[in-house]
Amino acid sequence: MLNLVLALLSGVVGALIVAVMPKVRNRIRNLVVLLFTILGAVFSWRVALLVFAGKNIKIAGEFAGFSWSINPDPLGVIFALIASSLWIFAAVYSFGYMEGKHNQRTYYTFLLLALSVTLGVAFSGNLVALYLFYELLTLVTYPLVIHERSPEAMKSGKKYILYSLSGAGVILIAIVITYSLAGNLDFAGNAILAGSTGSGLNLLLALFIIGFGVKAALMPLHGWLPGAMVAPTPISALLHAVAVVYSGAYGIVRVVYSVFGHELVRQLSFSRIMPWVIAFTILMGVIIAARQNVLKRRLAYQTISHLSYILLGVFTFQPWGLAGAIMHMISYSTLKVSLFFCAGIISEQTGEKNIDRMRGIGWLLPKTMVALSVAALGMIGTMPLNTFWGKYYLMKGSVEGGMWPLAVVLVISGIINAYCFIPVIVDAFRGEKVQGDTEKGSKVNLMLAPTLLLSMVSILIGLWPGIVWPGVEAVVNWFF
């Protein structure tokens, strides 16, 4: 209980401290940021351990007649762990990346706030709390999206917030309908709508999925995501590859498994449309990605594709599929963040954003490009990396659910991913070897350290998925 509260509060408290701190104290501020992100992670881990040990931690209350509850279950805990742990990496990376940039105070304040809100999304125990934090997440991350303050950033920010709020609005309708159908919004116990019947459920499911699909960047609701990449790289990495978009995917997992229950969703005809949408998103996302020349945009479209992997796992309604989804959630996050970090280092150190001009850049930034290669292989889903396991169980889930075309879609997506990334890696080491000090200095070190560490973590999990497996297993057992 205390751990839970502390985990949720650490970000807020940190943000308050950062907000009132005088502007000049950059170094001290960085320490404070680091301290509070670590605190957030530590407390999330403690919550996680308790939850996995079978404890039911619950804070509940009421506001305005709505009973909200914060009641982490394994799924939420996994999301919280991913987010809070990666937050540390992003914070450290930011220290390097943001050095000498403007508006640092705003940046760190909202970074810390976003941590709390994300943890709130993860830990929320009923739809009211989930909706609340989901809405707040949009508002809290908005200043981070428009951090550059350029007209382009402003435009993207507008798009981001309108998409997100529209999505949240749709969710609100869906929640109201759910409430009037079931009179209960708690995730604990049986699925909220288990046992209901009626054709309206299809509409309800559609509303939920459209609502959360905005953040999960389900095509054709993905429009905000590529634009949101104007944010500073740590933000693109952390929020638009992980925290924010995961909150959408997480919401859909919740809807399918906690609100409807997979037995019910399986019977709904709408759930037969979803695999098509998901397959379309997976393929289209990566195909569009392959055509992008700006590295970050390519990564963004790829994010769209990969987020649908998670949804694919969800909509197989198989234990293995869900395991795959969770596994992919875990593993994809580490690699995508490291990929974005690499892109950030490249653009910071050489000013290069376009892929076709990155020829030979590997000689200047060897460590970065090695990390990028590792992450790129991960995107493809090759073996020694953790994403393999996600993909493997996703395929297993789809085949066992009788949806083998989805497995083929995953393979094709892997192939196009390879087409996307292998030239980047190969070209990076083209041409003459150049010596330079592009990869030296404390700024780069601060950026490189989390990047490389993430690559190592990915490889470690890839070689020994048993590290994260108990968590995945706990989620699957929770719902099946």
Added chain:
Amino acid sequence: MKILLEKLIVNYPYTIAVFLFAIGALIVITKSNLFKKLIGINIMESAIFLMFISSGNIRGAVEPVLNSAHSDLAYINPLPSALMLTGIVVSVSVTAFALALIIRLYKSYGTVDALKIAEMRNEVTKE
């Protein structure tokens, strides 16, 4: 058609009220002079008053006064008339207030023509 016409003629106070109302509305709409607009409003209000009062009236009935000579006859309902007294007071106060406003507008624009005021205002905004 005949019945309708008959109804209109029999209930002529109402018909007149409707006519008055329409005339008032027409004035408010078509005239650009603010005073005329105000008069239009007053005409419309009068139409309503007429309607009220005539609804209280019973043809052939007498005023509701105690110990009257015609106590065997039906009384006119005094309530609408009483109410309309208040109504007229209200209407007067509105008129007074509107007139005050017109004076202020005249002071600032030098005209009481809504058209010209609008033009002048638009010019000011454009600058």
Added chain:
Amino acid sequence: MLLVILMAIPLLGTVALLLMRDRFAKIPFVITLTVFVLGLFGLKDVFGGIPLTYNIAMPGPFVLNFQADSLSAIFVILSTFLWLVVSIYSPKYMEHEGRGWSFQLCTMLTLFSVLGIFLAGNMITMLLFFELMTITSYFWVIHRWNKEAIRAGYFYLFFSIVGGLVVTLGIVMMGSATDVLPTIGSGMVTPLNPTLFGWSIATLIVGFGIKAGMVPLHLWLPHAHSVAPTPGSALLSGLIIKIGAYGLIRAGEFTGWGIKLGDSMTWLASTLLILGTLTMLLGVLNALIQSNAKKLLAYHSVSQMGYIILGLGVGLYLGADGGLGLSGAIYHIINHALFKVALFLGVGVIYIHTGETNLYKLGGLWRRFPVTAILMLVAVFGITGTPGLNGYASKTILHHGVSLATETGAPWLIWVERLFMVVGVGTAASFAKLYYLMFFGKPTELKINDEGSPKLQIAMGLIAVVMIGIGTRPEFLLNSAIAPAVEALGIENISTTLAHLSFWNFHDLSGMIITLTLGILVCWGGLKSGIFHWHLPTYMTIEGIVKLIVRGIAAIIQIGLKGYVYVVESIHHIGEAMSSRLCSDLRKFDKSKSSTVFGINLIGITADVAILILSLGVIIVLYTLMNPSLL
């Protein structure tokens, strides 16, 4: 435990290399020798029929599982032997090529992953090392860092990764079809869902086929194998592509050689047969027209892989009677590994001295390099299947297998047998060409340097000895290693089948001699007529067709994307136009209030009153529409 130690040694070598960057020359030799000796003696007992297993217990879904049955043992010993040979050869060669240290580094790592593949106890462990091997051997391919190398490397990496993905899919499907993922070496499995199982095998065949250079998935192979430094090419061609064959054998093992495939999947064996034949044929035809020695050898790798796939196809086709095809395939794997390495090494020797691999620029070198010439001759005889050398033995068994299939199977199989002979002729012709152009013919005008070292010849000699050994006593290897392996793979009656087999009968010998003679004649005719310079127009080659298909798909995707983008954008535009129109209209409505309707000037409050009365009218109309009964 032994298995892990075997694998740990190359890793140790890697560490040693990293530590001693300046004095690394001896390390590979020491390491490979240790591995070889340890492997040879350690795995000897496996042929007795008791496999070794070792699990590294890791909690979680994935257990690193190792096993060594006789098939694994064959492959392990073969690969360590080849690595040993190459480690003798490569230090000298790499002095010429440059960047020896990094080459040795990936050689060590590749050995590690290759051992991992062969010793893997379950499919996922195998996949792990399979992917590792892809990455480490990628550095062989791009060793020269030039444009060609990087392009070839790109294709190599791309295809290998795609292969890995397809294999993953196959594993997944198999896991689903059999409930529990089968462990390697456990023999046939009983699937719950035979159709799915069959498709999983098909998927695995495609996946491993990419690695094995099976037509039409071979496109990456000739490029990758020819640009690598020669020791690398030798190992790539000699061993790495055999990993594909190894995978195919394992896949076949799971099906119990076709027994467990559902009735709907019987076409799989025939398809494999046809693909094997096509691979043979296309490989050899392409090889004939090559002028680059390394490319020629690389295409021959494709062709020889065709033999192996054909053998496996026969095995799958005949099921329990397919032992001949299977043992022929395994035998040919060993033999091809030996002579292909020897050939590459030989070409490498010439390359060191002349700096050239184009055959038409070489010639008359036998005087300068008699030892090399003789050793090369041995290797050439080997690959062409000359009696007395190892190629003869395996090709004969394969031929027997194919004949058996022809006798019992469908009528079209006769064409497979005929093409088998044609390929033999083609092989002979192309190697006659290679040997003639290299060592005889017009003496070369190139400057020849004296950078040689006896180590190069020693390495080749080692192989030649083994080749001759096998060639003269083909039954020894067959009975001591291959038969147990095939038996372990689930074909029980192999010993009896092999007991009836005799290599030295008139029919086979004469067939081979005729083939060779024909080959030499074709070569002579070809060189005279210049037909070897003739290239198919691009659109008729497999490359061309594949390119065309890929372009077509790309174009379709392009069109689709353009359409999608167009639709999205036009929706966006229309929306934007509409909303801006709406905005300006609304603004107009709000700001300027002067317009004329029915001759009445609507200004300011006039308009407002009009709206008021109008809306009353609208409400009344609405109401009457809703309640027609009241009218």
Added chain:
Amino acid sequence: MISAITTNLPIFVIIIPLFIAFILPTFSRRMKLVEGVVISTETLWLLGAGYLASVVLLQNGTPIIYNMGGWAAPWGIELKVDSLGAFFMIVVTCINLPVALFAKGNLTKEVGAKERVTRFYVLLLLLGGAMVGMALTNDLFNVFVLVEVATLSCCGLVSANSNPRASEAAFKYLILATLGSTFVLGGIGFILNITGYLNMGFAHQEMVQVWQNSPHAIWLAMSFVLIGFGVKSALFPVHVWLPDAHSNAPTPASAILSGLAVKGYIICFLKFMYTVFGQNLMQQFNMHKILVLAGMIAIIAGSLFALTQNELKRRLAYSTVAQIGYLFLGLGLMNTKGLTGTLFYLFSHALIKSSLFLAAGTMIAATGKKKISDLAGVGRKMPITMGVFTIGILGLIGIPLFSGFVGKWYLLLGSLESGNILAAIVIIVGSVLCAAYLLPIIRIAYFEPAPEKDLRDPALPQKIALIMLAAGVIILGILPGSILELASRAAAELLMIQ
């Protein structure tokens, strides 16, 4: 003494503000005294209203009936403090106090002369008294008179500014509002003709029995009432006076106009519809459908109009038009949840809109510019003002934890209960549009470079007023408790009348 006060409290809450309003001009020279009197009156008023509301709440729905002059209905005029009345009384007093506080020491700049300030207070108290009267009275004609009082006070408030545009807006407002009153009067006339009663309860009982005799007259009465109050409360197609009036009035006036004035007429309309005609008749004449439709149109159109505005106050004014749509939509839902939603949303919007207008006025006064694009960087220089503004915006969009969310939630529940998915969708679309036209203000104020100009938060009373309103928004969003209870009880009572 105390019992005399408590028993007569229903009339006091109406009379005392009116009375104070009339004596204020006698000491109009002494500004401090005027302000002190007004604020203390407002405070006492709030206490009185709170007392009455708690009594009503504790009595479990039995209304307090007060007969003026001791004459019982239908002959006398009856004041009826039921849950609805108590609720609206709370709304009026809760908004009036901060607005009066805000005006303290601040208004002279805006309206010019000192006497005018006093007049402003007079009008403020008159408006408040009339509003409370409208909510409490049970007599139709009384409603008309009080509506007229309120209307005239509103016009006066608009024209408190000396600039000609304000006069023009006031004139426009006056003409239209008088037209509206005329319609209302016509409607009352019809009702009187049909039933012969002016007491709402008696009129209703009569009407239920005799309506079949003259359906056309009843329909005309209904539509006259609708159009009359529609004009006054700025329902979409007849909202045209609102943006001019609200954007040209002095800041506290626009706050009270947008926050309170339009709501009073809605409460009157509610009483006419539910207590005089009754829900059966409404259904009979499809009034509920018209209301929902009008509400939906108002939400969308008002939001679209707001989107196109460049001036801060005009945008807020159009936003009011959209929010009025929500209230009418809720009225048409004809179920407890919808009505509760309407009432609660009414309160929440009153708080939010007045805080928004006050904050906006402060910023406009500080920067001297009316355009939204001129607000760049204000958020950093005036943290409290902009903070309140932000809270208001979040509340208006309907972010949970702010009061707007609760209201919208009930409206959504209500519209789903009546099976009207379209209405639910429109409600959500309305909030998204609301975000679209309000969030850019936040963006500009916080994230664009600040001007060099010296900007500062206003003085203490203004700060307190702003914070009071913002606190109200948050408190209602988190602990709506008895207010929600009162609203839902009022809704239930209204629906009990057949």
